């Protein structure tokens with residue numbers, strides 16, 4: 001196109017101001033306000049300008065595009081002004097699904113967040129004394145209660161655990177502080193306890209946890225030097241003992257979380273590590289990751305070490321996540337000997353890694369459920385405790401409500417998993433909806449389910465779409481029915 005013709009077209013473009021005031025944009029203007037409309041119209045016009053420059057639009061094309069400007073502006077407003085973060089239905093059966101936001105919060109925890117968020121609070125204010133307070137008192141008090149209840153003898157154990165020559169006068173109770181996530185907790189602990197020194201870790205525990213948390217990398221950032229011992233499958237207590245020298249600051253045990261090493265393996269017991277740590281006067285830290293606060297055997301999960309197991313066993317500091325097995329908000333918790341925790345609190349990194357009032361509110365409410373033994377209030381624990389029969393009955397009910405036709409649903413046995421790096425090998429028996437649709441591939445079917453509102457996220461296995469209602473809230477079951485009903489009308 002000649003440049004003369006192009007400048008002719010440019011002249012036909014209406015001005016942004018003129019369009020904003022045009023009657024055809026009045027409704028959108030009323031709904032979204034002048035700023036949003038002006039921006040959307042401006043970018044619509046800019047797009048037309050580009051198309052004219054690159055010769056994509058002639059006179060007729062421009063006429064059509066201008067007529068369609070309403071639709072384009074509306075679509076743009078919808079994308080820009082709607083939330084990108086939105087609820088989805090987790091039908092994968094993975095309870096702590098990292099990509100889907102890990103633990104859903106308890107209703108009462110959210111109510112607490114609302115209260116704390118909507119008004120001022122005593123976050124850092126001592127109401128009685130009328131002066132500045134500390135934000136960590138809010139959850140520390142509940143942790144003390146939980147720990148004292150489960151470990152009546154812990155306080156004494158910890159007191160006797162102070163190695164000779166290490167501030168024996170310091171009160172050796174257990175304290176807890178909260179940071180942004182467990183990765184931050186590990187970073188803070190390593191930096192506080194071992195910066196400039198060495199940390200001994202077994203080669204079998206140099207793990208990567210989803211989202212690029214790698215022990216060697218975090219170690220490097222903390223300023224501590226990693227001292228690897230043993231081999232991938234076998235590490236003995238003697239391996240730790242051999243490398244301890246005057247630069248050794250910490251023995252670190254890392255929960256393998258997302259995998260297991262089986263076969264010809266060996267790993268020192270916590271007792272052996274505690275004994276060695278005591279003998280040499282070096283603290284022992286355990287990065288638990290998932291960190292259950294109660295014994296999960298009552299929920300059918302075997303062999304998942306709890307935070308209390310570690311502390312009871314004499315571990316000096318335990319780090320764990322708030323949004324894994326604990327079932328609360330994203331947070332990293334450090335529980336351990338008060339004098340070590342006090343050092344971490346005094347580290348300026350703690351200030352950089354601290355959490356917001358909303359996290360404290362949600363965490364405190366979640367912990368209260370534990371203190372009151374109201375485990376059913378914590379969604380992650382509630383989902384874990386559902387029986388295969390309960391889930392099966394709901395699956396039957398969903399299947400019976402989907403009109404028979406192209407969609408075929410079978411109810412089959414399957415397994416739900418905990419996820420979030422917890423109990424890698426423990427699975428929970430469940431019943432699954434196995435869905436196929438004639439003429440539609442399983443991948444296409446799962447894509448259509450994701451396109452529902454709210455999106456339904458499912459698993460695809462052996463040419464079928466599998467839906468596990470364990471992770472679907474019962475009040476969402478009807479949305480699964482709707483989604484299955486609509487996958488055929490695409």
Ligand SMILES: *Cc1c(COP(=O)(O)O)cnc(C)c1O
Pocket residue numbers: 181182183184209213254255256257287288289290320321322331332420421422
């Ligand atoms: C999950 C996990 C982490 C990381 O915790 P975030 O809360 O995701 O930061 C670190 N270590 C272990 C052993 C874990 O399981």
